[in-house]
Amino acid sequence: MKINDPGMLPKKKNSNDRVYLTVGFITSGVLAVLSAAFAVYYHPVARRLVKRKHFQNANAIGINFRQFTFQELHEATNGFSKTIGRGSSGKVYSGVLSSKDIHIEIAVKKLEKAIEKGEKEFVTELKIIGRTHHKNLVRLLGFCIEDGHQLLVYELMKNGTLSDFLFGKEEKPIWIQRAEMALGIARGLLYLHEECETQIIHCDIKPQNVLLDANYTAKIADFGLSKLLNKDQTKTITNIRGTMGYMAPEWLRNAAVTAKVDIYSFGVMLLEIICARRHIELSRVEEETEDDDLVIIDWVLSCLISGKLEKLVGHDSEVLDDFKRFERMALVGLWCVHPDPILRPSMKKVTQMLEGTVEVGIPPLLMKG
Template sequence: MIPSPSNVTLHFTSEGRLRLQTQAQQKEIVNSASASSASMLDSGNFVLYNSDGDMVWQSFDLPTDTLLLDTETYAYYATNTGGVGDNVTLHLDGGGHLYLVNTNGFNIVNITDGGYDNENLYLLRIDPDGIFKLYSHDLGQNGSWSILWRSSNDKCAPKGLCGVNGFCVVLDDRRGCECLPGFDFVVASNWSLGCIRNFQEEICKSKDGSTKFTMSTLENTWWEDASYSALSLSTQEDCEQACLEDCNCEAALFEDGSCKKQRLPLRFGRRSLSDSNILFVKVGSPEVSRQGSKKELRTNILVISVSLASFTLIILAISGVLIHRKNLLAYKKISETGNVGLTEDVALRSFTYMELEKVTNCFKEEIGKGASGTVYKGAISNGQRIVAVKKQEKVLAEWQREFQNELKVLGRTHHRNLVRLLGYCLDGRNRLLVYEYMSNGSLADLLFTPAKQPCWVERVRIALNVAKGVLYLHEECETQIIHCDIKPQNILMDEYRCAKISDFGLAKLLMHDQTNTFTGIRGTRGYVAPEWHRKLAVTVKADVYSYGIVLLETICCRRNVDWSLPEEEAILEEWVYHCLEAGELGKLVGDEEVDKRQLERMVKVGLWCILDEPSLRPSMNKVLLILEGTVDIPVPPSPGSFLSSI
């Protein structure tokens, strides 16, 4: 549809051109040399014909929000059939009769009785309020439109009006939206974007086992049933306590002895006085919040005043001495206790430094280099197996922690989409790790080198393999792991170009009852989730964000920010969303032949993964199901629409 001013005129020329024209300018809509005549059909469709009477162009293929007389469209209606059965079309006749017809031409459902005045004009439309309405227009001189029928009298019946974690209410016959207790609108002027928490997420339980949350109640509401656990409990107090003690439970719905535990986000909420249920929502404890804020304020004042007034000169004078002593103590501690702690946690082969020096031919062939060390090519098992040996260049405390972290993480994991750690060396000051050799380099080498770029089928396989690796870390390990640095440079390719995740130096291991953690910012710019910068609790959804960026890069074979491109294409996520919105996804892959439905599915899941609000991002299990085509996915909101919540 092309928005046009009231003074525009439509011109159809003898050359087959269709133009919109004003006094100041003109816009060409169609240029078809074979077009010789035009017609406005009763359906509202404007069409062009050639000299043989064949249609060569039409203003729309299918109706959108409006149905006129003798127009048909495919219908999807709430009959609990799940779409099983014959294709069904929706029809409207001259008497205002609205009905459904199957492929055999039989009337299977009467939606309206019809029998209205045949002299009137009728149309069926989905109005902006989401309600389906049948209108009648008197063709007399002072005729006007009137509503004969509507699909629902409940203004909150259309789903999704208030976005996730919001619910629809009607006050004085006016519809509005409200947020769950403890939540605020993402954008106050746009309810459809939903609501996010207005308190800082904490680790579920304190060290003493006490919870840091309270439960808030909300009565007489209806929500989509997406419960992960249903309990039979006699009282609402039992239901409230069951959710409070479950770190995975973020809300619970109690009705008639049934307690259904829910995870956020909650969807399709509306006020329903006929429902006697009670919704319990987990919110931050007011006492903890007040005590924390007062303590934080006092601490900040003290630190600032003391720093500025008392210790500035002293810190400058002794900082060098303290740093030197710290490094000496750290190395001493590493030498005395480092080996014991590591060997208790892992079951890998231990190498001596002399063995690895021989394996790598005195560290002759360098195949990679990073901030904490250099990687060399070597061979073990009498030269029968090629390996990669990572040598830590300096024994700094920070890099020592990364070394121990990587050893602990990879020592307890085994998956075909994770790089396998074969052994390690803790010999005096020497710290080395021995990995399986990945002969095809990193995903970054493939994607960002034009001559090496993989085909579409291979890129889809890579995306699936990386998703399986991240899913294993999040849900299938004995200890849940947040990788914290998913990026193309840390995804390596073996001889069969099977993608494997590497570099676990920044990974974070969670306890069995822990769902989030507070830690200093980790990862690489461009792939780091927004919650890192806001010093919020970090969950596995941080890895989902990084995976979303990598997925979009894999689709388009380009970096997420590239200022050598035109300004509108420089930032990948913005350009991808624009192409999705404009129906121009083909631009993302150029002339390459791809499965268009698969492309659209991958783009949508990538955009869902990089939403600013962590609770809106899908889990990696959901991501994998969508990529495999098992689960449908709706159109995501614009990533930029959530920036105002930062």
């Protein structure tokens, strides 16, 4: 049969039609799939589902601790039934993770305003916190991102907050414990400020945000307000504010936040620790005398200026036997609470002064007095 036989022409036409028809079906199918994918991606509900899939494997996004489901944490906390605290960014619940052989007591923080903090930002912070390891920081065990919920899972601290330890009983806690706790907190802050790959400014240092483990080791908690700074940054702008009484004066002027805001807060807390007294004692309003100021900074300052530092101690024989250390810590506290952040020492210098490896000079506040 000849290839150019006229009888073959109709068959050739039909063959071409089939080719065109097949190509048309394929093209239409591809367009339909692309259109569907486009619609799914830009539909708000579908986008949330897609995002949730992104976090199914924590290791895949560089987070080296466990990702829990919301149901797991709901069961572990018995429906979030026992509140053990409230931080700057949400309530904290106690719970137990159980398996055949182990029972781990945990604290679960349920973040409020989770929608305002996007998942990307949340994961970025998790990566940073996940790389922090220090004996004076509360250890993060895992997290949950699901259906608009953001939760953090921590080791449970058996002895509660530093605030309860200092002010929850009539008798003062023993001096040696208080002094060691102050030094431990200083070392934890030094780690956050100067020893992490990314500098972390806590922004809300206070006794309620320091927890005590079974051995009464002080551990800094609640990174809900923390600001992260890259190595080439020294300050950042934030609308977030800490807690009145512990807030550095520059925050009230809406100045940029530096690590010096933590130094100020630590200074207030240090004076509270060594005196076992709150930063402000409203209960003393009626019984106040000239030598007993309501605000702890003023009280310590006036006692030092008048040469009556022993009034801060009362009849505490333990402190009187270690009075040089007490005086050194009081001076460090006054260095930390200077109104001018430039004159406040770094956390490294603070730690060295508390350890006694660096001499403590006369604080500018005393010279002014």
